[in-house]
Amino acid sequence: MLRIAMPNKGALSELAAQMMREAGYRGRRDSKELVISDPDQNVELFYLRPRDIAVYVGSGTLDVGITGRDLMLDSGSPATEVLQLGFGSSTFRYAAPVGADQELAGKRIATSFPGLVRNHLASLGLEASVVRLDGAVESAVTLGVADIIADVVETGTTLRNAGLEVFGDPILASEAVLIRPANSPRNPAVDVLVRRLQGVLTARNYVMMDYDIAVQLVEKACELTPGLESPTVSPLHDKGYVAVRAMVPKAQTNTVMDELYELGARAILVTEIAACRI
Ligand SMILES: Nc1ncnc2c1ncn2[C@@H]1O[C@H](COP(=O)(O)OP(=O)(O)OP(=O)(O)O)[C@@H](O)[C@H]1O
Ligand SMILES: O=P(O)(O)OC[C@H]1O[C@H](OP(=O)(O)OP(=O)(O)O)[C@H](O)[C@@H]1O
Numbered sequence: 235m236l237r238i239a240m241p242n243k244g245a246l247s248e249l250a251a252q253m254m255r256e257a258g259y260r261g262r263r264d265s266k267e268l269v270i271s272d273p274d275q276n277v278e279l280f281y282l283r284p285r286d287i288a289v290y291v292g293s294g295t296l297d298v299g300i301t302g303r304d305l306m307l308d309s310g311s312p313a314t315e316v317l318q319l320g321f322g323s324s325t326f327r328y329a330a331p332v333g334a335d336q337e338l339a340g341k342r343i344a345t346s347f348p349g350l351v352r353n354h355l356a357s358l359g360l361e362a363s364v365v366r367l368d369g370a371v372e373s374a375v376t377l378g379v380a381d382i383i384a385d386v387v388e389t390g391t392t393l394r395n396a397g398l399e400v401f402g403d404p405i406l407a408s409e410a411v412l413i414r415p416a417n418s419p420r421n422p423a424v425d426v427l428v429r430r431l432q433g434v435l436t437a438r439n440y441v442m443m444d445y446d447i448a449v450q451l452v453e454k455a456c457e458l459t460p461g462l463e464s465p466t467v468s469p470l471h472d473k474g475y476v477a478v479r480a481m482v483p484k485a486q487t488n489t490v491m492d493e494l495y496e497l498g499a500r501a502i503l504v505t506e507i508a509a510c511r512i
């Protein structure tokens with residue numbers, strides 16, 4: 235059985251659960267369940283704190299897990315990324331009170347990610363003292379335990395409300411990732427999970443587009459809709475026209491339809507992709 239670590243709470247948990255459901259796995263029925271078994275899919279899901287997931291996976295106790303890149307790197311655990319999952323994006327940044335000194339050297343830096351901050355300071359050759367806090371780090375400066383913070387920034391609202399502003403380059407761009415133990419041998423069951431999750435990403439990010447076009451315009455039309463590999467071109471009863479079918483990035487749906495229409499395509503139809511293996 236493939237043993238999978240799932241985030242039990244926090245910003246990643248609901249989206250991770252939804253992605254696994256779309257990939258065909260069972261989910262837990264109530265948030266108090268710690269482990270569930272899905273014998274039909276030959277997997278067991280362990281619901282753990284996102285921060286702890288890299289520790290379990292890095293030690294090899296669990297085969298794979300879903301967590302944040304920032305949490306994995308902060309843990310220093312020997313785990314490695316297998317797949318970016320396209321949700322839970324954030325940046326990890328320094329922030330200081332608006333208008334205050336933005337030097338790092340010699341400052342007190344509050345954070346819930348001491349591993350990330352120490353590594354970053356070391357890479358710059360700077361010395362500063364790291365104050366480890368569990369959360370609500372934005373209050374650390376007002377409350378006098380730190381001069382600067384380093385924290386997760388998504389919309390920036392929390393920072394603004396605390397009178398802080400980011401400075402310097404982002405320390406890290408993070409998102410939810412599938413991880414496995416570093417240097418673990420290839421596991422066919424992990425390959426199946428990865429293909430399923432890639433299928434979910436493709437189904438979410440692409441639509442299927444069908445249209446009819448005059449034969450002499452088909453090459454130009456295919457340039458607009460090259461598909462993932464090559465579009466399907468089928469004959470129509472009217473010999474002067476063909477039907478084309480191709481996958482199109484969802485974000486470009488309307489632009490591509492406009493361009494196809496201008497070229498002369500008609501009967502342009504868009505359908506959602508429910509599931510796929512590419
Ligand atoms: N807006 C956000 N706030 C916090 N974490 C976020 C956000 N967006 C994405 N993340 C990611 O979620 C992970 C943090 O999850 P975690 O569950 O530990 O914290 P949380 O969502 O803040 O929950 P809590 O602090 O209440 O335990 C990190 O990988 C972080 O980058
Ligand atoms: O840029 P924003 O959209 O405002 O989001 C980022 C904030 O969200 C998280 O806090 P959370 O609510 O998880 O509280 P915590 O700090 O106690 O973990 C994170 O730690 C930041 O504080």
Ligand SMILES: [Mg+2]
Pocket residue numbers: 369
């Ligand atoms: Mg938090």
